Amino acid sequence: MIAEALHWALTPAPAWARRAGYLTExxxxxxxYGRWRRQWAPHLQESKDAIRAxxxxxxxxxxxxxxxxxxxxxxxxxxxxxxxEKVTLVDVAHLWPARLAARRFSNVRLVARDISGxxxxxxxxxxxxxxxxxRPQPNLPQDHASVDFLxxxxxxxxxxVTPLRFLSRHIVLSRDEALRFAADxxxxxxxxxxxxxxxxxxxxxxxxxxxxxxxxVHKTEEQLPGIVLPAHDRSWDWEIAPPGEISPEYSVRxxxxxxxxxxGNDGQGRQNGAAGRLDTxxxxx
Ligand SMILES: C[S@@+](CC[C@H](N)C(=O)[O-])C[C@H]1O[C@@H](n2cnc3c(N)ncnc32)[C@H](O)[C@@H]1O
Numbered sequence: 001m002i003a004e005a006l007h008w009a010l011t012p013a014p015a016w017a018r019r020a021g022y023l024t025e026x027x028x029x030x031x032x033y034g035r036w037r038r039q040w041a042p043h044l045q046e047s048k049d050a051i052r053a054x055x056x057x058x059x060x061x062x063x064x065x066x067x068x069x070x071x072x073x074x075x076x077x078x079x080x081x082x083x084x085e086k087v088t089l090v091d092v093a094h095l096w097p098a099r100l101a102a103r104r105f106s107n108v109r110l111v112a113r114d115i116s117g118x119x120x121x122x123x124x125x126x127x128x129x130x131x132x133x134x135r136p137q138p139n140l141p142q143d144h145a146s147v148d149f150l151x152x153x154x155x156x157x158x159x160x161v162t163p164l165r166f167l168s169r170h171i172v173l174s175r176d177e178a179l180r181f182a183a184d185x186x187x188x189x190x191x192x193x194x195x196x197x198x199x200x201x202x203x204x205x206x207x208x209x210x211x212x213x214x215x216x217v218h219k220t221e222e223q224l225p226g227i228v229l230p231a232h233d234r235s236w237d238w239e240i241a242p243p244g245e246i247s248p249e250y251s252v253r254x255x256x257x258x259x260x261x262x263x264g265n266d267g268q269g270r271q272n273g274a275a276g277r278l279d280t281x282x283x284x285x
Contacts, residue, residue, distance in 0.1 A: 068155025
């Protein structure tokens with residue numbers, strides 16, 4: 001608790017990230033890692049291996065951009081910094097451990113940005129008494145044309161979590177409205193990724209299984225209902241919440257996947273026309 005309060009007080013963060021709850025969520029992830037370091041290790045290794053394999057497919061290596069870099073648990077920063085002229089880490093804010101890690105490399109820069117394009121709309125909506133969620137409008141970064149490698153680092157299913165928590169304090173959304181908003185945010189992110197002419201490594205969870213102590217699946221929650229993802233190269237399980245994290249009786253296992261999408265290829269080995277590129281894979285269900 002004390003460490004979390006210190007992070008809150010000492011982390012340089014944009015006002016919107018504090019007010020909408022993004023900073024709290026980011027600090028909670030770092031704290032959760034502190035509790036489950038050993039259990040998370042295999043997942044973090046899988047993620048690093050997946051990013052390394054995707055990086056190997058980059059023919060040009062000017063600029064690597066990482067979305068959802070967070071506490072850098074799944075990012076081999078030294079490797080990225082050695083392989084690219086420039087590395088940009090993008091998250092809602094950057095905690096001090098990540099800031100200090102980035103300072104070791106002269107070609108790594110940190111950007112605090114809302115990649116979903118909803119944060120501003122959330123705050124304005126709350127101030128103006130809006131009765132629905134904002135429309136996701138991710139902005140293409142100005143330097144997007146220089147990006148040769150883009151990593152979406154386990155952020156896709158998280159993009160709607162903080163906004164929905166914020167909205168629940170201001171308006172009443174039905175389950176269907178909440179699901180629709182989450183799907184809109186996820187689709188907007190996928191459409192945003194395909195605006196880059198870069199090798200894209202998408203890592204995301206797709207499902208969460210709640211397991212009882214005997215290992216039986218008690219309940220399953222889809223993380224991206226209604227979303228069709230690109231064909232994946234790898235998948236693995238992540239023991240995200242061992243017993244004791246959310247309940248003494250249940251643990252939670254996340255199903256993870258990594259999809260590597262090459263420029264000019266739809267991720268399933270077929271070439272698309274130049275205009276269509278990845279669109280056929282990232283279509284909505
Ligand atoms: C599950 S964590 C993964 C963090 C990181 N990849 C790691 O494993 O160390 C999701 C990350 O996405 C970030 N995030 C969530 N919503 C975001 C948004 N709208 N814009 C930018 N980053 C966001 C969170 O702050 C968090 O760092």
